[in-house]
Amino acid sequence: MLHLGMKNLLKSKKLRVTSFRTDVLNVFQSHENAIDMGMVEKELGEHDRITLYRTIKKFIDVGILHEILINGESKKYALCSHSCESEAHHHDHIHFLCTDCNETYCLEPQQMPVINHPSFQIDSFEVQAKGICDNCKS
Amino acid sequence: MLHLGMKNLLKSKKLRVTSFRTDVLNVFQSHENAIDMGMVEKELGEHDRITLYRTIKKFIDVGILHEILINGESKKYALCSHSCESEAHHHDHIHFLCTDCNETYCLEPQQMPVINHPSFQIDSFEVQAKGICDNCKS
């Protein structure tokens, strides 16, 4: 059962519609928050590791997914909102990692950081916050 | 030629003073900005890869170095300022990557991001900015 939206998403990015790619997109659509490669692999069932790696990479390149770094170690991925352009991922949201349940949420900041360095030209920010989420705050 | 400050730094962190560790510290002290593992290896000359890996890791653990993530790929390291505690790296500064010269600067933000999510408990931020630095702004 193919979501029509996913086919159009792929076509709009000039990517061919394959079952592998729709399977991967299905996995991401079934998760509200960002997930890591292990989760994708588990839910995907049997598959080729290299193909998945290239699929994720391509999805990031064209702006279907974006990558989130958890500390220095692991990476997570999430579907880009429609505002995501192919060229640059200009996220005006920040990533919040709950140190209790390890879920990664995308939040909308009221204000991005302000830097007092007038001679530097600042093009983009990436912000990651850590703390305790709603559910885990007992 | 051993810097007395480095010996004291190691002792204050309850680490033994070895030539390997002072060599590594020398490399970092000769750079104003953050450097990556390749740069450390190059300037260190012949050495054991695993020992360097463990040395860097220990330095991060005790708060001598801190780690900076460049995009999703590479890591850089820099000496912690004296305000860095062993337990937690509570940096109130952000990392700025010049996309032209690839230097990584530590900047002091006037204001950290503000999040409109009152039910989340936010403990820390990590911020990375990208743009063009002073030198490269032609």
Next chain:
DNA sequence: ATTACATTTGCAACATTGATGCAAATATAT
């Protein structure tokens, strides 16, 4: 529908990085 062509997949092979166990070497305190 069939064909032609470019894309995508799956496999082999390899590079890089992160990590652990252990014996030898070394720093520190007595």
Next chain:
DNA sequence: ATATATTTGCATCAATGTTGCAAATGTAAT
């Protein structure tokens, strides 16, 4: 000077990122 805990160097391994290439597949043109 010696005892002891730390550190180093080596072997080894796991996980991840990457490329080349032939076979398979999607897409567009006929």
